[in-house]
Amino acid sequence: MDKLLTAERPAALCPDLAPQAELAVLTRVLYRLGYRDHTFGHITYKQPDGTFLVTPFELEWDEVTPADIMRMDADGNTLEGQWTITPAIVLHTELHKARPDILVAAHNHPPYGTIYTAAGRIPPAYDQTSAMAASDDIVLFNDYVGNVSAVDAARANVAAVGDKNLALLANHGVLVLGSSIASAYFRCSTLEWRCRLAWHYWPVPVAYCWETNGVHVYLVAPYTRVKNYIGTPYCIDSCIAIYGGVGCNP
Numbered sequence: 026m027d028k029l030l031t032a033e034r035p036a037a038l039c040p041d042l043a044p045q046a047e048l049a050v051l052t053r054v055l056y057r058l059g060y061r062d063h064t065f066g067h068i069t070y071k072q073p074d075g076t077f078l079v080t081p082f083e084l085e086w087d088e089v090t091p092a093d094i095m096r097m098d099a100d101g102n103t104l105e106g107q108w109t110i111t112p113a114i115v116l117h118t119e120l121h122k123a124r125p126d127i128l129v130a131a132h133n134h135p136p137y138g139t140i141y142t143a144a145g146r147i148p149p150a151y152d153q154t155s156a157m158a159a160s161d162d163i164v165l166f167n168d169y170v171g172n173v174s175a176v177d178a179a180r181a182n183v184a185a186v187g188d189k190n191l192a193l194l195a196n197h198g199v200l201v202l203g204s205s206i207a208s209a210y211f212r213c214s215t216l217e218w219r220c221r222l223a224w225h226y227w228p229v230p231v232a233y234c235w236e237t238n239g240v241h242v243y244l245v246a247p248y249t250r251v252k253n254y255i256g257t258p259y260c261i262d263s264c265i266a267i268y269g270g271v272g273c274n275p
């Protein structure tokens with residue numbers, strides 16, 4: 026991914042922007058990709074002087090302009106700006122303290138990512154774009170309690186994220202990290218793509234079950250789908266529903 030983002034091109038894809046403008050562009054682009062749960066999302070962008078630019082609490086992401094971007098210190102105290110900073114900023118301040126490699130942290134409740142936070146499951150990758158939100162870079166934080174302003178909850182969340190860059194927070198939303206505006210955009214985009222594709226691909230129950238007297242194959246979907254779910258809790262549930270308690274043979 027880094028190669029893709031830093032490749033030399035004959036013409037600039039985008040003019041040089043002030044950091045506030047970079048962050049405003051990111052919020053607007055992500056809004057179009059589904060990161061638009063009213064005013065509940067927030068993004069922080071670490072600056073070379075150790076301060077952080079942050080999106081305002083009062084505006085939806087398609088309304089944000091460079092002049093609306095706030096600045097805060099490492100503890101979330103306001104340094105500049107006409108708006109307020111979300112009380113949930115502790116999630117970001119604790120994260121940035123633990124992960125100095127991260128310049129951008131984005132949190133929102135995009136529809137398809139949030140479906141999988143409700144399901145408590147990381148969706149499989151069914152195409153190459155989905156695979157760019159790499160499976161070994163995603164963490165599911167099932168203990169997320171949703172108290173977004175509590176330091177203890179934020180620290181537990183940060184500890185669960187570890188060195189990953191994509192997090193599904195149970196029954197809540199997503200947290201996406203990047204070493205640049207571009208990498209944060211790339212990960213936000215591919216994570217929601219992965220969740221959306223998996224959700225659309227997976228509307229029909231499947232099962233591949235084994236019984237003592239032989240092997241049952243119950244195909245109501247393409248074999249690839251069955252193959253991907255053999256041995257998963259979903260497959261086992263389906264086997265039980267269809268065959269009344271038989272085991273699943275991975």
Ligand SMILES: [Zn+2]
Nearest residue numbers: 065133197198
């Ligand atoms: Zn949230």
